[in-house]
Amino acid sequence: MENALEGRLWISKADHSFLGQGRIELLRQIGETGSISKAAKAMKMSYKAAWDAVDAMNNLAEAPLVERSTGGKGGGGTRLTPYGREIIETYTVLHEEHQRFLNNLSLRINTQEGHLRLLERMTMRVSARNQLLGSVVKIHKGAVHSEVVLRLKGEDTITAIITNDSIKSLDLQIDTEAYALFKAGSVILSTDLDLAISTRNRFEGTVERIERGSINSEVIVNLKGGNTICSTVTNESLDELQLSEGKPVVALCKASNIILGLQ
Structure with missing residues (x-):
């Protein structure tokens, strides 16, 4: 029996999964149907999982791959951006080359009648719900800790407080590119746009969607610069704030809750 090698092609950014065959197929379905709910159904995945994948891709990409459209016969939907279509074409070429490489390597293994030991590099997967790409625009050093400011897409900024040892x-x-990582539970939402608070990170945006659970809910906030932030709030808080899609909100997060990572 001949040996055969199989593998999947994933494109990562700083050890964060960015693009794979499943996500590319999701993008294709969005492009064909103009609807993320129809795309999710075709992929046999939940509506929430589809949006989570889209948010992850949009936040890690240099430009949005998917955007919402308004108006039209169906009252709006979801569509690919020109950059999103370009990404699909690029991935298709890479996938074909990857398959050609695996086929050639399989032939080589069988010709030599040997065994190939495949070593996989262990990668760390981060549980933080929010992963935003930016570049360092300011470093304010203190005696022990430093304040690092990243500029995100659309001129939004985010500040992290880390140790000087971490800086080194x-x-x-x-201008160093870095990722800001923070959990959804560390993001506080307020409908008071004039709220005065000492929290270092303050983002204005609108509620894009709400995923209500039995106890807590996930609220996705679309920032003015094009990034999205996820916040986990109790259903009681959700009702008290009267949050709904399209409602303006302020997302707050302490600088000490931000972790920085490099590509």
Whole structure:
């Protein structure tokens, strides 16, 4: 019996999964149907999982791959951006080359009648719901800790407080690209747009969608710059704030809750 090699092609950014065959197929379905709910149904995945994948891709990409459209016969929907279509074409070429490589390697293994030991590099997967890409625009050093400011897409900024040892270990400098990671539970929402609070990170946006659970709910906030932030709130808080899609909100997150990572 001949040996055969199989593998899947994934494109990652700083050890964060960015694009794979499943996500590319999801993008194709969105492009064909103009609806994320129809695309999710075709992929046999939940509506929430589809949106989570789209948010992850949009936040990690240099430009949005998917955007909402308004108006039209159906009252709006979801569509691919030109950059999203370009990404699909690029991935298709890479996938074909990847398959050709695996086929050639399989032939080589069988010709040599040997065994190939495949070593997989262990990668760390981060549980933080929010992963935003930016570049360092300011480093304010203190005695022990430093304040690092990243500029995100659309001129939004986010500030992290990390140790000076971490600054040195990551070799952070002005213009260094880095990822800001933070949990959804660390994001506080308010409908008071004039709220005065000492929290370092303050983002204005609108509620894009709400995923209500039995106890807690996930609220996805679309920022003015094009990024999205996820916040976990109790259903009681959700009702008290009277949150609904399209409602303006302020998302707050302490600088000490932000973790920085490099590609």
